[in-house]
Amino acid sequence: MRDGNARDTIWFWNCRVVSNAVYPLLADAEDFNTAVLADAIDVKIFTPFSPGKSLETPPLCIPVWGYDDLTPAEQQRLQSWAEERHVQLAPNSRGDALAGTWFPGFSRIASTKFRVETRPSARLISVDLPRLPLHDPSDDFPGVVAAEVEFHEASGVDPRLTVAIPPYRRHAALIDRPGYGADQVRISAVGPVFGVQAALEDLSVPNAYQLEVMQLLFDDEKAVVGQSDEGKFQTRAAELFGGPLTSHLAQPGVRAAIQESGAKTTGIRWQQLTNVILSQRGEWPDSLRAFHQTPRQYAERQAHLLLSSGMLVPHLQIQCHECRIDLRLAPEQLATTIQCEFCGSDVRLALALALTKPEWKYRLAGHLSESRVKAFLPAMAVSSVLGSMYRLEGPPAVHVFGLEIQLSNHGQVEVDIATIMHEDRWIVLLGEVKNHNPIDSNDVKNLFALCGALSRKEIPAIPLFATFKATFSAEERDVIRTAMDAEPRSISLHGRQVPLTPLLLTHRDMSLPHYHEDHPHRWFKPGSGTGIVGIALESNKRNLGLLNVTWPEDTDGQPRFEWEL
DSSP: OOTTOHHHHHHHHHHHHHOSOOOOOOTTOHHHHHHHHHHHTTSGGGOOOOTTSOTTSOOEEEEEETGGGSOHHHHHHHHHHHHHTTEEEEEEOGGGTTTTOOOOOOOOOOOOOOOOOOOTTOSEEEEEOOOOOOSOTTOSOOOEEEEEOOOSOOOSOOTTEESOOOSOGGGGGGTOOTTSSOSEEEEOSSSEEEEEETTOOEEEEEOEEHHHHHHHHTTOTTOEEEEOHHHHHHHHHHHTTTSTTOSGGGOHHHHHHHHHHHHOTTOBOHHHHHHHHHHTOTTOSOTTTOTTOOHHHHHHHHHHHHHHHTSEEEEEEEEOTTTOOEEEEOGGGOOSEEEOTTTOOEEEHHHHHHHSOOEEEEEEGGGOOHHHHHHHHHHHHHHHHHHHTSOSSSSOOOEEEEEEEEOTTSOOEEEEEEEEOOSTTOOEEEEEEESSSOOOHHHHHHHHHHHHHHHHTTOOEEEEEEESSSSOOHHHHHHHHHHHHHSOOEEEETTEEEEOOOEEEOTTTTSSOTTOTTSGGGSSOTTSOOHHHHHHHHHHHHHSOEEEEEOOGGGTTOOEEEEOO
């Protein structure tokens, strides 16, 4: 440890938490180092070597982090100490002291379950803490314990907010609010951890804005993060179907019905609605979960759910008996007498219903434009695929439509979909989603640049490219391949080095039932532990023509890709 360096002091205690067989040495402090080495004699593995011991046993190797910062005199003192004990010293960089270590977690002394109902936009969640067996319950300061809060499920939360905060030190600032019962706040892989007085009975747990979570990922004070108007619309529209991670719009028939409703300004009839769902249903209904349904029953059920969502609204079409103009009336406009908006005549509703065959039709709510619908449907289809890869328990993942990012060294970029997967490494996905428009070099360059910026902050991130076309075009494949070859990246998962490749999805990939054999969540080998990274690698084989991945020695541990011609 270097004299007066607070960072070294913190680093030492972090190491000490991992192992109590860690001792501090000062760069130039003879008396202090002598006392430390004398104390180390009491440790079994550091006992002096005796001539009677077998020399066949290889000598113990003791790592010394920051060895080069010791003065020559202190280095010699340490070498002499090691020789007396028949051990070897392994000088290492101080930055490697915690390499390969992990926080083993807390020892649980008490736990309790909770269920809280609150307003969707509430910023605080009140949680009852378990009672602890205190020696002196009357003591105002019995000591500090760590209260780890794990959310098994969170529904109905305002789409701008999240309780799924990634376990990075800087993200603790999002929920570190003085005055709510916690002395210290950290984020673990399970959830927020609060340092609280052991006698505390309840705790107010804050949630966080999703945009702030995304901004802190980049660890850049000058980074500006926002949400586009299109993203705000898609976020609210997704709520009609239960949120962005639901599977409702993974069904091609339902998507086709929405698109058909938007294409016809006069709306479509109930029979047309069910027929579109039936004819465009693809491989739905799911043969495993809906084996008792006929295709017609499936189509009618999905039409009912679509109407229940509020995405489509009804209107009644009647005719004015004076000018013979068709009038389209919303339910709230119906009355005994209706004024014709063209000729001004009072139209008796009873007479109009008797003279012409009335019919209810359905159109998109808010008179949505066809272009907005075309952008919304593939974005929701991609999100449904990501939702199917979600673990069984836990709050919804951080998910933002239309994320706008401007870094200090980069122009503003709009990301169609940004999400953080709940996996061991909390993989970040940044996606470009197209209906039938091509993915160009600018799209690819921007996403790879943002993912590279996150990787430099030690946050694994992969680009996502999705199209509603049957396949990626040759031009699209070439530009994505070129970007991968120019900047190959990898990640260590469960002791294996795995390529970090983009996730590529086509129309069929986003249109399959969850239990279908070709659904993307089945693309990786069970038990491999590669998760979304393994799925992304398989998507390159299926959709980008990846033949093989090699690991040449001259590439600094990074992969090299071989492509089909």
